[in-house]
Amino acid sequence: MYSQELLKPDGRPLTLYSRYPIAEGIQAPSPGNEPIRANPHLRWHPLRGEWIAYASHRQGRTFLPPPEYNPLAPLIDPHFPTELPQGQYDIAVFDNRFASMTRVAHDPPSSIVETLPANGACEVVVFTQDPESPLGSLELDHLDLLLQVWADRTRILGEHPQIQYVLPFENRGVEMGVTLLHPHGQIYAYPFVPPVPARMQERQQAYYQENQRSLLQDLIQKEIEDKQRIIYLDEQAIAFVPACARYPYEVWIATIEPVATFIDLTAKQRRGLAKALKTVTLKYDGLWKRPFPYLMAWFQAQTDGQPHPESHLHAEFYPPYRTSDKLKYLAGTELAAGMFANDALPEEKAKELQAVSIILEAGVRV
Amino acid sequence: MYSQELLKPDGRPLTLYSRYPIAEGIQAPSPGNEPIRANPHLRWHPLRGEWIAYASHRQGRTFLPPPEYNPLAPLIDPHFPTELPQGQYDIAVFDNRFASMTRVAHDPPSSIVETLPANGACEVVVFTQDPESPLGSLELDHLDLLLQVWADRTRILGEHPQIQYVLPFENRGVEMGVTLLHPHGQIYAYPFVPPVPARMQERQQAYYQENQRSLLQDLIQKEIEDKQRIIYLDEQAIAFVPACARYPYEVWIATIEPVATFIDLTAKQRRGLAKALKTVTLKYDGLWKRPFPYLMAWFQAQTDGQPHPESHLHAEFYPPYRTSDKLKYLAGTELAAGMFANDALPEEKAKELQAVSIILEAGVRV
Structure with missing residues (x-):
């Protein structure tokens, strides 16, 4: 497995993973250059005994954009800035712009229930550069790499002392509320073991x-x-x-x-x-x-x-x-x-x- | 509160509830005369520590019928048999034809996980005879009666030694998977306290x-x-x-x-x-x-x-x-x-x- 860590103009990390060596000098793009100001918090649900994450900046997130704009595709036209660069790699991982948990959440509002900063991570895992290749169509070597990527993310995220649980998942299909149809999954890293x-x-x-x-x-x-x-x-x-x-x-x-x-x-x-x-x-x-x-x-x-x-x-x-x-x-x-x-x-x-x-x-x- | 217990041709009980006296001699209809042969069972989920109900006869259940056929409306045309009779009453309760749990479930199939008969009850609560009157449009006296009906059902169902928990609920709207738009709720009575x-x-x-x-x-x-x-x-x-x-x-x-x-x-x-x-x-x-x-x-x-x-x-x-x-x-x-x-x-x-x-x-x- 080859990997390369980059930094997006808006401050988010991007990691490229590949079965083959990755060229040097790749520039990481992002849909905007403004730093992400997400500051989600957790509230305690006393009757269920569980935490709820509140991320009110998420309401404006991308929703089924027209086909000419696919933010998970490699960047081609600078008028349609995407999350990923061109280059030879298989899988890419970056922080979700619309995160329910972040590593830098701070100062949660006070409430009648207990609150905490939502200190975790929400990562996007783009499975392939090809928007038309779902998991089942990928080569076994490519799926093997994906399992290695999930291992790498589990290791990296799990090393944070505040993170207790790492959950890779894929929501697939509009029936599951998916807003971007490019094959991708997510990783949620929680500051507690979820219910x-x-x-x-x-x-x-x-x-x-x-x-x-x-x-x-x-x-x-x-x-x-x-x-x-x-x-x-x-x-x-x-x-x-x-x-x-x-x-x-x-x-x-x-x-x-x-x-x-x-x-x-x-x-x-x-x-x-x-x-x-x-x-x-x-x-x-x-x-x-x-x-x-x-x-x-x-x-x-x-x-x-x-x-x-x-x-x-x-x-x-x-x-x-x-x-x-x-x-x-x-x-x-x-x-x-x-x-x-x-x-x-x-x-x-x-x-x-x-x-x-x-x-x-x-x-x-x- | 007035109430009257009836028996449907297919063997299911029907109870009418009203703010006013209910006339004698009302005949309970049912969409079919065949006895209901539901025999649901429970299986134990060892990893989650919970029961799942299996009711494979449910797949054919009524799904958004044309407006001329409303099985929850009082019977008018015998060509379109419904669940309810004509007469003066406010609320009706009967056993769901497509039940996930029944009082008479028996002989669960054996499996590699523990199984039990799904001994409980699934009742339908028709809130009003008027298909166009949702809860909010009902008079306060009518809603008061509904609360009394939920009390009566809790008492009656809860007296069964096999029933441990009574949950009245309403799924409202096609977005919730509702198959019949006539205002109604359900009551599930479980043989255990659900998770x-x-x-x-x-x-x-x-x-x-x-x-x-x-x-x-x-x-x-x-x-x-x-x-x-x-x-x-x-x-x-x-x-x-x-x-x-x-x-x-x-x-x-x-x-x-x-x-x-x-x-x-x-x-x-x-x-x-x-x-x-x-x-x-x-x-x-x-x-x-x-x-x-x-x-x-x-x-x-x-x-x-x-x-x-x-x-x-x-x-x-x-x-x-x-x-x-x-x-x-x-x-x-x-x-x-x-x-x-x-x-x-x-x-x-x-x-x-x-x-x-x-x-x-x-x-x-x-």
Whole structure:
């Protein structure tokens, strides 16, 4: 992996990542030259026991710009300034202009509830220079690089003493509220372990203490034995519709053996995950022969510098559709009670995805 | 309050509620005469530590039927059979045909995760016979009756030993996935305390043990002193944008003094809540002069027969819009991490709602 750190005219860092050496002297552009003045803060929700981020400068953020203006494409016409330079690189990472958390947040307003500066980071990860190449179309080497980039960001962000948790994710499709269609994901780095990973960690720690094994590892063994819901399987990695799917087309990707964070992956495990990731995203797009929207989130151990043998790096995909023309809306029971109601059996949805034939690499059809 | 229990041809119960005596001899219709064969089950999600309901018969449920067919309107033309009879009544409650939980679920399939029959109830609450009268347009007496209906259902459902929690809610608007536009809500009765109320209960119990006071009561006192975010206030009830709002137009309605469940409300408190409810829903609809979508959920104590002095009946409204033409999508940080990022300050959104002038009752402008 090659990388190069640059600074944008508005003060934000930009890191280019590549499978090949990157030329020197690349200038980092930015849509504007004014320093970013975001100063988000957190407020404590006493009834739920969780933090909420307030970033009131976000309301004016870019919203489905015309095709001639793609801020995530390499800069061509200075009249349409973008976030990225030209040059040979595969993946780029920079701070979100419209961040819910920043490293320099300060002086939160006082309120009747507790407040804190929202000291974290919100990064954008542009997966490729090509606006028309979604994850599934990228070469395995390119996806392998993406897994290395996520490891690098986890390391760099996790070294900040104020950051406790690093979450790479991709919101894909207008159905997920995506404002820019160029293939990209995000990384949120939180100054606390957020509620969902905290809950998972609690469950995993309890299981590990009782069994000296990873909860997810044991679940994966049962999925392998049960065979019904597997979408991809090799010696290193697995993709499956979990028996307890909350979304109709939910899929998880994981290493077979537990790995705490992206940083701990072996080259073989990365290759397995890259294949699983390519298989899942190609099958999704193949299912209805159109781009398949989803939220993809990667869960890993918190970045407290402690060993986390209970933790097990994995991705969860939450697609918003329940059939090709019907969305699954989150409403009363999901949002208010927290109990998901799923209209479809995971076994049935797994069959649909299993039936989609894709080409993983030259000569390998899955 | 007057009520009458009927039985539908397909075996489902129907209860009519009214401010006035209800005529005898009303026949309950149903869209079909076939017994409902729903047999939903629950599966345990080991990583999140929560139950998921699977109801695979739900995929074919009614979806935005043409206007001549409104299954929630009183039956007129037998060619278009509906759920409700003609006659003088205000509110009707019946079992959902497409239930995620039923009282008679049995023999759950085996799985690699723990399974249980989904023994609960999913009821539909038709707020009025008039398809064009949303909550805000109903008379205060009618809203008062609705609060009594929620109390009656809480009592009746809560008496089942298998039911632990009763949640009345309304999904309003196509943006919330609503398939029938006739004003109605739902009641879900769960065989466990679902994750969100469980979390609130845990926080409230801890606070009560430390302070011998209701957490929400103390928060409400601070909201009253702070004045900034109040939408409605009288001696009995309050509506406000909470300082820790997760949704831009989030509003809570509560009694000033803590009340554990709908059953415990005094007549005066009911009147206060009815006024707060009418004010909030009218202001919502007045804000952009169009029907305002939301999820409204009422949280109360669990139905375990134990005293819950820590509990404080209240409603939370989660509207999906962040501006008049932009939805707030729940994506990466909300769904995967559980941390909400709110683009708007609660103080600003409260001002917008405060500025909407409505007529609460003859001669009373708020």
